[in-house]
Amino acid sequence: MSIKVIVWGENVHDQENQVVADLYPKGMHTCIANNLNSDTGIEASTAVLQDPEHGLSQERLVNTDVLLWWGHAAHGEVSDEVVERVANAVLGGMGLIVLHSGHFSKIFKRLMGTPCNLTWREAGERERLWVASRNHPIVKGIPDHFELEYEEMYGEPFGIPEPLETVLISWFQGGEVFRSGVTYKRGAGNVFYFRPGHETYPTYHDENVKTVLLNAVKWAYNEQPRIMNPNDAPNVPVEQALEPIVERGPKLHVDGELGFK
Amino acid sequence: MSIKVIVWGENVHDQENQVVADLYPKGMHTCIANNLNSDTGIEASTAVLQDPEHGLSQERLVNTDVLLWWGHAAHGEVSDEVVERVANAVLGGMGLIVLHSGHFSKIFKRLMGTPCNLTWREAGERERLWVASRNHPIVKGIPDHFELEYEEMYGEPFGIPEPLETVLISWFQGGEVFRSGVTYKRGAGNVFYFRPGHETYPTYHDENVKTVLLNAVKWAYNEQPRIMNPNDAPNVPVEQALEPIVERGPKLHVDGELGFK
Amino acid sequence: MSIKVIVWGENVHDQENQVVADLYPKGMHTCIANNLNSDTGIEASTAVLQDPEHGLSQERLVNTDVLLWWGHAAHGEVSDEVVERVANAVLGGMGLIVLHSGHFSKIFKRLMGTPCNLTWREAGERERLWVASRNHPIVKGIPDHFELEYEEMYGEPFGIPEPLETVLISWFQGGEVFRSGVTYKRGAGNVFYFRPGHETYPTYHDENVKTVLLNAVKWAYNEQPRIMNPNDAPNVPVEQALEPIVERGPKLHVDGELGFK
């Protein structure tokens, strides 16, 4: 049984910018999916902003184990309804891997509850990623550091909640640092943010980046059945209490009703 | 210089339900604010759903150090615009204390990024709160446990992100447990969720509850100047890089522009 | 390739106390190992306090993926040298599952850095374990709660560092609560503490407990090669710096020397 993955790509600069198109002739999402499909345990397909429902129908999400998200110029064009649908899938157990400029995607900000802002500079400078959590499953096969010769800079302060784990921290040639690989859990879903991936550089062709993404998909996969009602708040009637109790005191509610939301 | 506090109350059952009105003749928010005002270092006022802008204008929030939030029946009537305003105040450094049924408030779900759901039962049963973090500032003066003879039950699983700290855990007579005092940081703002406080019981007259709320206000207070732009993502032009770098490689952006959002 | 497990048992009451011997004729460790061996992906053996080097030679630990630890009456008889050896194995990537009264074992206190103390009562009372992290891998197949009709009580405050994740919380008949399933990472090693398991009750025959232990072994397993030198602090000579720098300023050290420890 393979892990079912969707690589979601905004697919704007892939179409409009010649530099990006030359680096990723079939789009960044296709390049990323091809890498994942090199692992026999993973079955990756793609979806783009321009698809109906952005390619993320309820039917498709239900059958998806891990979603990767790359967006940049068109965050605002992603439908709020689809964002809520994706959020519920994550809360129910779907893994989510947010890539680079996806830090400002609706779905990442929705799940973090924070601005997810940072400082940035597009100068093709050197980035060096350091492993802060040795032998974390996400850095399996990765040395203590690796370099990307050309990357966009993202700098601290990074407006995220305290991560569950800080796996990677970046050094930038121009003088900044950044928590470039951080994990979270949201409901039953594992979430990983991975910084590199500016569209005008060949980042997704880098062997270490490819390894991190393969590892991250396996790490994010929750093999248990999806929780289909991650927002439910069930009433427990008095007569079904696990320890016998007698109802007493004044009441607002009728037994078994739904709570206020 | 005192800590400036707003106690926000939904003020629905306080008006409509005779039991609640008898317990809290001027509303729960007033009772809570009176308790806080017993401390000379705190200056607490109130705001309610029915006020213009729910009593939470930008001018007022800018001058507020800590906001307490109690809502239940009318979460859906709180304006999304005010929720975003409050969220930005918290991210900029305002403390937030969310009370009881406020677990389902828009502002708490907005800042947590999760459903914040739970199981519940209104049976006037005994709750016993245990301190899990001894001598945490929020439980100053509180013994290792205290009881509320009549309370609504909230049970695990509680749909929150892993707390920064779990300060209190509740035992319920009917057989459930609940993380009833948990801390978070969102941006520069300290957030505390405190479980007790069902409107048909005299919870906010309880001495231990009153002490926890006084402590929590002091804990949540961030004395530093408010960050007024908690969502900014400034570009750092190449010529202002802290280490000299030479721009290279292909580009998408013009120097100094705002990032995509 | 199966996961190689050692179940370590103190094996004192198993030998001396008739109640324990009747429940666990070959010792608790053997009962626990038999359960684990019911899974074809796990290969579990046992070790006891009375073995040479407590059955935990360096050679054996190097080939062990996950260690389970049950001790109670004889924590003080465990050799400090073996404790350090086990600690280094965990830091290098071996999983560790600490059971019940093992909260006071040298190895758990060594890795936590805290007293790991609690309140307790041996009265055969009912314990109900609630899942706080739905669909966490450790509670795969476990309902939202399960009961142990006869157990020793452990109560908060539990003197542990804030867990990475709180997976299970216990309710006790006598009025206490306890964080009964908590995860940590120490170096490359995954650590899980699981509360139930008093030796005079049939806890390790319980189906839910058996499932949790099977899940925990799989969760704790780190498939990457063991880090053999988890305490090294290598000097990076100036001429090997990743960015060219020129040595300057006054010095204490000679290049390439070991740091002070």
Place this chain on the structure above:
Amino acid sequence: MSIKVIVWGENVHDQENQVVADLYPKGMHTCIANNLNSDTGIEASTAVLQDPEHGLSQERLVNTDVLLWWGHAAHGEVSDEVVERVANAVLGGMGLIVLHSGHFSKIFKRLMGTPCNLTWREAGERERLWVASRNHPIVKGIPDHFELEYEEMYGEPFGIPEPLETVLISWFQGGEVFRSGVTYKRGAGNVFYFRPGHETYPTYHDENVKTVLLNAVKWAYNEQPRIMNPNDAPNVPVEQALEPIVERGPKLHVDGELGFK
């Protein structure tokens, strides 16, 4: 009422190395204490390795709110008995601020439970510290980054448990990064590790460093009475159970006895 502080210095290189003696004529500990005493709310004294009981008698620790620790060459000469005494003071509520090479002190490793190792290079290179947690009390008055022109390099991976909060991250000229300001809670004690402070550089004369240390002392201070028995594990006799229970099932223990340790 002022915060009572001890600045503990190893006082070895301060005495033996001319460079260090020139920078810190009365020792680094005295320089650090003088800075703290510039705040009227702090009352700082010093203690050194060479004092009887290293200057850390039980009587003195009981009256100390926050301890700062700088050691390097002589970690091994610190008595294990004093380390346990300090550990118990921290667990009972004394704040602890560990400085620079103190990452390898017995007390820090004792409280972390991990190797606390790192990579290092003494080349007088530039360090730039970035604030990762804006408006955290420890960085009050500190800009988003500040520089130390001459410092020793410490690099990731840093062998610590996941911090409660990552407040500062360092960039080094030679290409490394490091989590240089991290918080923990151990029992009732607040712990802060702060990286800068190599003895051959004028780090403790730097204004930003001085501000961080002043802030850290105030942050670490727990105003509540010290817990004098942080390791106790009290038995709760059946007849004192908070909910009435009847003892049943087989027993190992006699009521009210101490647990095994």
